[in-house]
Amino acid sequence: MNSSEMRLAVLIDAENVPYSNIKGVMEEIAKFGTPTIKRIYADWTKPTISGWKNVLLENAITPIQQYSYTSGKNSSDSAMIIDAMDVLYSGQVEGFCIISSDSDFTRLVTRLRESGKKVFGIGERKTPSPFISACDKFTYIEIISGASQTDNNFESGVKKDETPGKEPRSNAVSIGKDIINLISVSIHDVEDENGWAFLGDVGNLIIKKQPDFDPRNFGFYKLTHLIKKLKEFEIEERDTNNSKIKHIYVRNRVK
Numbered sequence: 001m002n003s004s005e006m007r008l009a010v011l012i013d014a015e016n017v018p019y020s021n022i023k024g025v026m027e028e029i030a031k032f033g034t035p036t037i038k039r040i041y042a043d044w045t046k047p048t049i050s051g052w053k054n055v056l057l058e059n060a061i062t063p064i065q066q067y068s069y070t071s072g073k074n075s076s077d078s079a080m081i082i083d084a085m086d087v088l089y090s091g092q093v094e095g096f097c098i099i100s101s102d103s104d105f106t107r108l109v110t111r112l113r114e115s116g117k118k119v120f121g122i123g124e125r126k127t128p129s130p131f132i133s134a135c136d137k138f139t140y141i142e143i144i145s146g147a148s149q150t151d152n153n154f155e156s157g158v159k160k161d162e163t164p165g166k167e168p169r170s171n172a173v174s175i176g177k178d179i180i181n182l183i184s185v186s187i188h189d190v191e192d193e194n195g196w197a198f199l200g201d202v203g204n205l206i207i208k209k210q211p212d213f214d215p216r217n218f219g220f221y222k223l224t225h226l227i228k229k230l231k232e233f234e235i236e237e238r239d240t241n242n243s244k245i246k247h248i249y250v251r252n253r254v255k
Contacts, residue, residue: 006033006118007093011080012061013100016035017123017141019052024144025122029097032120032137037066041080077104084108088115095119096122098135100221103128110134121211132212143216172219180232182206182213184252187233191251196236199223224248235251 012028029035042049045067049076056063066079080098085108087093095118098105099148102123109119109131121127121135125142132138191197199249204222206213220226227233227250234253 006095007036007096008033008098008120009037009084009087009093010035010039010061010097010099011084012040013077013098013102013105014040014052016100016102019049019055021141022052022055022059022061022143025099025141028122028139028144032097032118033095035097037087038062039083041066041083043067044074077102080105081108084112088112088117089151093117097122099123100131101127103131106130106134135211137207138212139214140212140217143214149159173217175218175226175230179213179218180230182210183227183230184232187250187252195251195254196249197251198205199227199250204248 008029010026026035038059040052040056040061041064042052044053044063044065052063055061055233064079064083080100084096084098096109096112097120097121098109106128109121111138113134119135121131121138122144123131123138125140127138127140131171162238183202183206186202186209187195187197189205190201206223215221215223215226217225219230224235228235232253234251236249236251238249240247
């Protein structure tokens with residue numbers, strides 16, 4: 001199944017994510033598939049989450065009321081988990097998008113993946129690592145822009161006239177040795193006899209190893225742009241049958 005045809009259930013924990021960029025979040029989800037179920041959970045009687053109400057109609061998200069029965073406890077968690085399992089057993093979707101920064105959903109994500117479903121997580125940088133690691137892919141809200149962006153999925157090729165990636169923004173994370181090593185080892189894992197690896201295969205493998213890896217974390221829209229800035233790697237563009245498309249290959253630079 002083409003990823004764009006994957007039916008997704010989007011479940012949002014309103015009490016653990018900001019509402020300021022919901023449009024950008026929904027655009028990000030569209031890269032993974034088609035949201036067929038969109039629900040947001042909260043105690044809507046609380047004034048602290050009133051900001052969400054203004055964006056629900058615009059994005060056709062169904063609000064689910066869940067009263068807080070005990071002070072200091074997030075009652076929306078249990079409602080989301082119950083609904084997620086109901087949707088799972090209904091067979092209506094092939095994947096889930098859990099939007100939260102709460103580690104309480106870690107077991108839910110694990111259970112959904114055990115049932116063969118793709119799970120995409122979206123949350124703030126403060127999201128605990130167990131929840132991030134449980135997802136197929138995890139995206140930080142901080143790097144999502146509401147403006148239209150070039151799809152940063154690891155594709156099979158890029159256009160010849162593709163513009164270079166931007167330099168790291170002020171909120172970008174520096175590229176450490178751990179990231180360079182992650183890329184290097186992943187290239188080695190899928191390289192041919194000459195050391196060259198198809199960039200699409202490298203990108204997919206990196207995501208499997210580290211679900212929250214995203215070039216935008218470091219200020220680049222695509223993995224190609226990031227690697228071009230690193231002296232440890234070589235890039236080679238190869239012609240295809242389509243004159244407007246080139247396949248990108250990468251290898252570790254010989255020292």
